[in-house]
Amino acid sequence: LYDAKAGGWRDLGMLDVMQIFGRAGRPQFDKSGEGIIITTHDKLAYYLRLLTSQLPIESQFLGSLKDNLNAEVALGTVTNVREACAWLGYTYLFRRMKTNPLVYGITWEEVIGDPSMGAKQRSFIIDAARSLDKAKMMRYDEKSGNFYCTELGRIASHFYLQYSSVETYNEMLRRHMSESEVINMVAHSSEFENIVVREEEQDELETLARKACPLEVKGGPTDKHGKISILIQVFISRASVDSSSLHSDAQYISQSLGRIMRALFEICLRRGWSEMTSLLLEYCKAVDRKIWPHLHPLRQFDRDISPEILWKLEERNVDLDRLYEMEENDIGALIRFSHQGRLVKQYVGYFPHVNLSASVSPITRTVLKVDLLITPEFVWKDRHHGMSQRWLIIVEDSENDTIYHSELFTLTKKMARGTPTKMSFNIPIFEPHPPQYYIRAVSDSWLHAESIFTVSFHNLTLPQTQITHTELLDLKPLPLSALGNKAYEDLYRFTHFNPIQTQV
The missing domain is CATH 1.10.150.20 (5' to 3' exonuclease, C-terminal subdomain)
Known part of the structure; x- marks a missing residue:
């Protein structure tokens, strides 16, 4: 069968064969079942040997230990090295390590010296934790052994990003990127690392690059990442693919494309990058709807x-x-x-559209309170809008390319027919004051569904910077006898009050 993840044709795995044979016959009626293997003669002995010898299946968990450890840390079930070692002890990997240690790089000397495999478990966990810390997916304190989850690690866990993909994004993701650079960065994701370039696909790839790719293809169709970039653009353009292997590769890429785009959008949103957040949200919707942002x-x-x-x-x-x-x-x-x-x-x-109006009032000289009114101005149709629509509310300073506040707002069918919805939140303001902030409401699922309200700071009156305090007078310290009560005087071990106490 063709496995796009492996980048070509492969034999059916032994685990799949055993599962198929395990379903032979009718357990409630028959005492035995019959399964038939259809394969070439040169592979018949291989399958028979695996079936009759019952060779054990080894664990592949080490290859994804970093991703799974990050998921446990993000979930909060593992918080330090000791808990991680206990968690690893419940896995099939640990069982196979004790049964067949040589497969996992453990020598017999290590087994004799540490029969419980505790040291090797700890070594695996610490190596994975250091790698995750280097990729900024979590923080690992070497002294205490504690793990601390980061926003990047939480996003990677939520969107099933591989550790190697996050490393790639850390290197390639910048504050300002073009559309073709974004597509090229996605093409470098490790989820697509097994895609291969085939000679027989070159003519069709060149045709697709010319007719279905509005963005520049870095590397061209002869490059692996160039091929992936072409197939990403082909997917958005809804172009047809003739080659069966190319079609399978395109299907495989489309399964992960939306998830990766959403993850990159969340990363930029958490970093507060205004321009890249808008660009990536636009392409998230373009992938979901298979429509280019420049179209009507x-x-x-x-x-x-x-x-x-x-x-x-x-x-x-x-x-x-x-x-x-x-x-x-x-x-x-x-x-x-x-x-x-x-x-x-x-x-x-x-077409979804909301009207924004806002009033701003200062709380302190560095914090403003915003009261935002959101008024839907479109006709709701269940067929197109479903039961609810999500909007992203962003407060940004476009001059500094910084997002100061963001939150999701869910607009329901009932709210669309009722009175305006009020939201209140606080935003920071810095010296020197920018001329204005922009409040944007951007639809999470509709391209070009966006409203903007400008918050001007020209006539905004902020509290004074001086801290009001009572001036300390030059008074002579009072003795304790000023209390006029012997019982009160016995409560204190000093003879005179200090200047502040004297003034009070």
Whole structure:
């Protein structure tokens, strides 16, 4: 069978064969079952030997120990080396280490010296922890042996990113990148490391690169990463692939593409990179909808609006704002389909849009309170919008390319028909004050569904920087006798009050 992960054709594994044979017959009716192996004659002896000899299956856990340890640390079930060693003791790897240590690099001298395998367990855990610490996926304190989860490690665990992929992103991910550089970085993910370049695919790859790839392909079709970049763009473009192996590779890439894009978006959001967060969220939605961001927003209704109308809207460069203002007849005349103007106007009304308004009040000189009102301004249709829509609320300083606040807002069908929704949150402000902050509401699933509100600081009055305090007067210290009570005087071991006590 063809295994895209292995990058080619491979024989059915012995574990799969044993599972298939284990299902032969009807356990509740038959005393025995019969299984038939269909293979070439030169491989028959291999399968028979594995079936009759019952060779043990060795653990492959060491290859993914870093990823699994990171997941346990992110979950909170493992917090130090001692707990990690106990966790490793429950695995099949530990059982096979004790039964067949040589396979896992353990000599017989080590087995005799440490029959419980405690030292080897600890060595495996510490090596994995140091690697994760180097990749910033967690913090490992060598002295105490404690593990501390980081945002990067939590994101990697949540989106099933491999340790080697995170290392690649740490090297390649920058604050400012072009679209083609982002696609090239994704192509370097270790999830795709087994994709291979085949000579018989070159002609088709060159054709796809020319017709279905609007972005530059770094390396070209002869390079492995170039091939992956082409297949990523082919997936978004919805282009067809003829070669069976190329089709299998494209399917394999598409299974991980959305997950990787979302992980990169979360990484940039947590780092507070405004420009890259917007770019990666845009491409997350492009992958989910298989629509390029530069195409017309109404292409997201391509099941209901004909390709001819969408093509004419793109040809005439008519954006959504202009369509909002136009009447049905004007739209029909513009696209030269008079009877379709009403349909286009109808779906413009379905396109998600919210109106933002905000008031800002200072709490201190460095902290502002924002009261944000979100008013939906579109017609809700369950077919297109489901039961809820998620919006990302971002407060950013575009001059410094920094995000100061972000949170998810869920808009339900009931909220879309009701009164405006109010949100309150605090944001920092720094000296010297920027001219303005931008509050953006960006749809989590719809391309080009975005609203912006500008918070200007020109007329904002902030509290004074001086700290109000009572001036200390130059007074003569009072003796304890000023209390006028012998019992009170006996409570203190000094003879006179200090200057502050005297003034009070």
